[in-house]
Amino acid sequence: MKVERPHQPGDASAELPDDRVAAIRVAALRLFATQGYRATTMADIGAAVGIRGPSLYKHVSGKQVLLAEIMVGTMDALIAAHTEAVDSVDDTREQLRRAVEAHVRYHARRRFEAFVGNREIGSLEQPGRDRILRRRSAYERGFRELIERGVDEGVFTVRSARLVSYSILDMGMGVANWFHDGGEFSVDQLAYQYGDLALRLVAAATAGG
Amino acid sequence: MKVERPHQPGDASAELPDDRVAAIRVAALRLFATQGYRATTMADIGAAVGIRGPSLYKHVSGKQVLLAEIMVGTMDALIAAHTEAVDSVDDTREQLRRAVEAHVRYHARRRFEAFVGNREIGSLEQPGRDRILRRRSAYERGFRELIERGVDEGVFTVRSARLVSYSILDMGMGVANWFHDGGEFSVDQLAYQYGDLALRLVAAATAGG
DNA sequence: CCTACCGATCGGTAGG
């Protein structure tokens, strides 16, 4: 006689993902970024952590869920960095500078997350896709409203806060496409220079003149 | 007895692709842009032009070649628009404005080409990939050298021509991600405003003050 | 964590 036995709350393997799960996510992220989601097989991910493809299903529930978790984690980290940057100062001009610096730092340091997040939205099935789109909208709104506040205060001058906010976001995201450690600029230098460029776009004075 | 008979130069089907080939390219472009290259099947492309997948091979030599042709055509059109824009005036400041306008116009009007060109580079096999990368480098160099010339002439002021050229290119490419006809701005309005933003980035006076 | 395997998909070819 078979008894239906749902997973118990105390089941450690379901509630407390161990290091192995983290290693799988890191490997999947790297492979999704370098080969693309569809071109990456479960066997590839398994091999990257020293096991066979089917064994992955003891740790994660599937390839699609792996992608969704990676992308949600990426957006949450980006939004957290943005919130912290904006909350760290009161002056609107300085808030924009720090928000841009956080944005650029993220895209320089977490290039794989940026690649996957920007390229694989179409590979996400529902409801993961909507979860990501909501986060992206909220993130964009944060920049737009910051610029609108600066315009209201008279410290920024723009024709369209929307166009300028998109421009700032897009130029920062582009950093992920070419940045590498040991190049012409450090992450800090890059963040500062993009902060200056953003302030030029809103026609605010920059520190260096 | 079998005789090796290479394709003759006079073979019309190889030299003069008809409307059907153009229709196949357009259908493939749309599907690659909306579903991704790997997620698009030859059967999908065939269905879009009213035939079966295997019948496509009477017109094109394969899926990979189709992608390469689309991407090379995209870059060549973009570079041609850039060259025409720059050659149309002498003043460096105006050359930058027109180059940015051409860049933005292209990314607003040819969104599918932009999506595929920016997302499917990794799907390209050699030698197609190198053909594309060479064109992209040349295009980027055009903007960078234009900015460097403006700096030499004293009409632009930038800390890094490279960073500013990347910024201008990236913000213009971003237009493809959200522009649609009937929205807040027309293509012409968009092109002009991005021209202004680019001139702000190089710290040159804009027409409107 | 493994091997064996299922069911489905796909690019491209054969042969009309």
Add this chain to the structure above:
DNA sequence: CCTACCGATCGGTAGG
């Protein structure tokens, strides 16, 4: 331009 089909691939399951 078609159907039939090949050979290969892949996500996920079964059952240890």
